[in-house]
Amino acid sequence: MELLPYQQQVLDDLADFLRHLEQRGNLKDAFQAFWHQRSVARPEPYQQSIPRVPHVCIKVPTGGGKTFIAANAIHTVFEALNIYRRKAPRAVVWLVPSNAILDQTLNALSDPGHPYRRKLDSLFSGRVAVYAKDTLLQGAGFNAAAVHEQLNIFVLSYASFRTGNKEGRKAYQENPNLDGFVRQMDPAEVLAETDESALINVIRSMKPLCIVDESHNARSKLSLEMLENFNPGLILDLTATPRTKSNIISYVDAAQLKTYHMVKLPVIVYNHRSAKEVVSNAIQLRNNLEKQATTEKEAGGDYIRPIVLVQAESKTGKEDRSTFEDIKKRLLHLGIAKEEIAIKTAKINELKNQDLLSPTCPIRYIITVNALKEGWDCPFAYILATVANRHSQVDVEQIVGRVLRQPYARRQHQNLLNNSYVLASSADFLGTLDKIVAGLNQAGFSRRDVRAAEVAEPSTEPDAEQGQESGGSRGTVSQPGLFDVPLTPQDSETKGAAQSLAPLETTPLEKTDEGNGQGNLPPGGLDNAADNLVAGMLEHAEAQSRKYEEQAGQDNAQGIAEEVREKMHDFTISGPFQEQLAALRLPRFYIRVPGMSLFEDTFLLNKEELLKGFRLGQADSRIDFQTIRDDAYQIDLEEVGDHDYRPSFWKLGSTTRERLVEYLIALPPESRKQQVARRLCDLIGNMYPIADQEVKKYVRRIFEDMSSEQIHDCLEREYSYRDKIKAKIRELAAEYAETLFYQWLDADKILLQEDYILPDSIHPLETAPAVPKSLYEAEGRLNNWEAKVINEVANLDNILFWHKIIERKGFCINGFLNHYPDFLIRTRNGTTLLLEAKGDDRDNSDSARKLKLGRAWAAKAGNAFRYFMVFDSKEVEGAYRLEELLTVVGGL
Known part of the structure; x- marks a missing residue:
């Protein structure tokens, strides 16, 4: 699993901020310089939550791969911190807001076959250990020797370390299982009124990186106290909805997620006149989507089985089984097989042990209220059908984000499979749309990601009072309650009401003359009018999808998030x-890739493509270091600005540095070369797209023939040596890329296309x-x-x-x-x-x-x-x- 360009940009932003901090040594100045470099004239001032601890935030909408970005960010951060701290173990406190997300994260990071864990193993040479709180308290596989040899990730919930509850207090109590860590602790860093062996003190001694998932849930005074108790080296917030006073250093825009097929946008919203109509049209719409999915699969595409989430109305905040049973009866009456329906609520879980992505799973309808609001992601969920009485309040905020993920993170050729859908029946359509938008806001999206339409044609089915069902050739069904809601005169008065809801695309849907003949309902399940109506909905969805993609492409080309634009000159x-x-279209270079079809594919040329075959480890390693012998590189940063903003760990103190040099000089010559080479690799850091292993091979070759005098000189002027080596690597890479570029240009593998x-x-x-x-x-x-x-x-x-x-x-x-x-x-x-x-x-x-x-x-x-x-x-x-x-x- 490789990083997408926008995900790599997030890591580049993080690395760039840390470089600014290295150069300035002051959080306030570094944050301002970081945004000025990005042409932001009026950046928000840096907000200090914990004295002298860098605390920054990354905004990534739901579906953007927050966890994968965070896994990669661990390496980016430790590359920076390793320059300054050599003795502390590499430790990460990974905080999540709920048990559902805790289990999900813990399983992903612990499973050797999961892409997230495979990436961590690649970045840290397979030396990764993941712990839950119980494991830490028991000291199982967690000891003072092992933590120095590996990356240690502690996956914890917010509540598990808050002192306000019994479970949280366990981490602050004496723990004989952790006595082995006490000898390595600095007594000055032990938390007041706690035993040295308490788990909190063990973690404090490691000065961990704190990753705060869904950080908008961790802004209270108790949460900040908890974070401060961890004694973190750096705090990295991850959220789709940053709160005020968040020091945001990277924004991922919805347009980028759409461009890389991570989410199903736009969200197409349809308003109906009754709950019965919502269910009927949800069935027909789902059947149309499944027919398109079948066509896609037969053409060699992915397996997709579109799922409808039927959101029941909450009865005075309590779970009412009769409501779910009413919906299930309605679905059964309309010809849906029993095994295709599952109920998932706080008390009922018919999804247990079900693999919803498996082709053998029959489930196509999931009835819920809001039990799927977090820790649950099924990319086959396409339609949210909100079933409520016409004049009831519709609470969709907590669940609308569940239909956003794009299956397999690939664009489907059948364009209707690239959108998500919300069906509702509300007399207050504008109010319902506001709630849908609020739900999207919670997932990191905005009003521009919604397209809405009012289904405004008069109903052709008899009123429910007469005891008849839609399309009823199966006889009458008496179901008092949810679906026995008489239509009222004002139900037809909302026609076109949504047209005033700027900037949403809101138009009344007219009934089309001809149906599209799709769907697999039994005879009599729906009448022709309903079929025609759904055909109109699909036509509308297709048009809005194309318009949205065009706009997303323009927004993505700008590369500026909406939130940032407000703070820039325009x-x-x-x-x-x-x-x-x-x-006017300006030409750019593209690489020609022969396709399997009659046509050729091209993609935009980048330097990474030219360097795929570059082998730095075998390149010329002769570097003239004589020119830096008189270089007086300033190791200690100048004291600047308000000391409260200055990270206490952000430079290697002179005493610590002297001890480090003495230690390295005392090593045997070969061990000394290896240690110094490793130290220089840490200082050089990431040189993407050149692989870390290639850089390590190259640096080792440089030090192979160095004398003891040269090694000592390198230790005295390590930053100057670092700069020399990096300059040489860049020059070698540039020469290789240049040669290959002109070869490909002459061979017509590279061509120009007018596209900018x-x-x-x-x-x-x-x-x-x-x-x-x-x-x-x-x-x-x-x-x-x-x-x-x-x-x-x-x-x-x-x-x-x-x-x-x-x-x-x-x-x-x-x-x-x-x-x-x-x-x-x-x-x-x-x-x-x-x-x-x-x-x-x-x-x-x-x-x-x-x-x-x-x-x-x-x-x-x-x-x-x-x-x-x-x-x-x-x-x-x-x-x-x-x-x-x-x-x-x-x-x-």
Whole structure:
């Protein structure tokens, strides 16, 4: 199981924040610098919950893979912490809010065959131990020697360490099973009024990473006290709905989840006139979806058996079995087989020992109230049918997220299988929609992820008072209660009411003339009117799904979460240029992949693809370290800012460092080399996409021939050695990727496709002075040379507009490196220019590579695209001086 791009971005954000913290040593400053680097002009101030402990949050909607991200984040965090702390074991306190999620997480992390555990084993060389609280209290397989040799994960519930209950107090009591840990403890870190051997003190001594799942449930005073008692090195919150005062460092947007087929969006909502109609249409809709799923399977696709969650109405907050039985009778009456129906409530569990994903499982309908609200995920759940009296309050908030996960995290060819559905019957449709949106909010989504319609045609079935059922060729059934609700005049007055609910797509559904002939109901189970109505629902769902996917693709291209955008400068395209941009598509490099069909597939080129065959362990390991002998690298960070924000552990103290050097020098020569090589690998950290094992092999080779004097010098200047080695690795990787890129380009394995659309708005942190003909209302900051160049170019008569490309955020030429030219320029005759402006003081080794790449891009793109590099006075082959550039560009 590999990380999806948005999941990798979350880890990159976390690593970047930790780098800012390393450089500044101050939480407040690091947090602000982190967001300024992302063009957020008005970041929220850092909120200190526990003095001197970094406490950050990641926002991931339901279905986005929070647990998998967290498993990978453990490695990212310990890469940073290992630079500063060498003796403490690698320990993780993984906190969850409920027993259901506790069991789910514990099983996933403990099972050697589960993807989460396999990933942890890969990251930590198979040395991973996972403990529940009972195991820790008993000391079973948990001892002072073993914890230093492995990653230790303690999966605990919030309540299990809160001192306000009996179960929580066990962790604060004397425990002879843990006496072996006492000798390793610093007495100063023992919690007041507790015995040294108490489990809480054992965990405190490890200074663990605390991962707080569903962290919005852990914001109370008691919860923060519990977290502080763990003496954490860092706290990482995971939630779909961060509370105020959360220090969010990464947002995952719903558009990204849709793009990578993690969720079924949009949620298509239909309002009906009665509970009977909800059930009837849920059956017909489900049958249509199953027919499409069968078609998908026959074409070689996945097995999917769409499931309806029938949400019963709660009777004064109590579980009423008669309500569930009424629904079950209704389903049976409409031809549903008994074995296809299961009830799951707080007291009844007919899902026990059922594998809902198995092709042998018959269940297609699950009747519940809100027992599935957490710790339960079945991607075959497609339809939430809320069954309540017409004028009852509909409480869907806790369960609407249960239908969101996409089966197999793959897009299905039958597009209706890529959406989820909610069917309700409410006189207050707007109020019901508000509750559905509230449920989506709890899952990390928003109003834009919903499309709603009112089923407003008059009913063709007789009133329930007359004792007849929908489509009733099976005779009459007397069922007082849930389904015997007489229709009232106001039931038909809601037609079109939802149309005013902006920004949802809300339209009344009209009955279609022809049914689609799908479904497998028995004769007489539903009449033609119901069949036609469902056909209209499906047609509406198809249209809304396509519209949503188009919008999600645009949002994803921007790469900016809705919450972040509010805190950024926002400059839109100037009015005169909007029409000219409608057809502009910038070419990017794609890799050609021969398909199994008559057509070829392509995907966007990235450097990772070029480095798949790179073997760093076998590359040149000669590095000149003589140039750093006089380098006085500053180990201790300068004291800055408010000391309350400064993490106490975030630098290696001089005394600790001296002891570490003495220890390493005292080792035998071979052991010393191994330990120092390992230390340098820790400092180098992740060099994705180069595998950690390749980096380790390479570093070991560097140290093989080092003398004792060189090893000692490395210990004295380890950061300088680290920088030298990383620079060498980057250079070797760049050379390999460049060579392969041009080979593939010559072999037509790489081609250009015009696909990049300029965004409607940009968000620079700092803006440029006014220069005529700028594309946006304001452009990003310019240095003196850039300002001079673009002012001269913009004043040429043939220039239509110009745009300052923002580094790492705007358009790039995606070759063996991602080259972001300084400017995009458009001439009046439709020629598009990319221009890199290099001041003489800013020339670097990448200039020649960028120039060669840019010219290769222009050659492949055709005559409508050009690339130029301009210097002030330096002579660089293939580049222009400014006066030469103006002559060439002025003639286009």
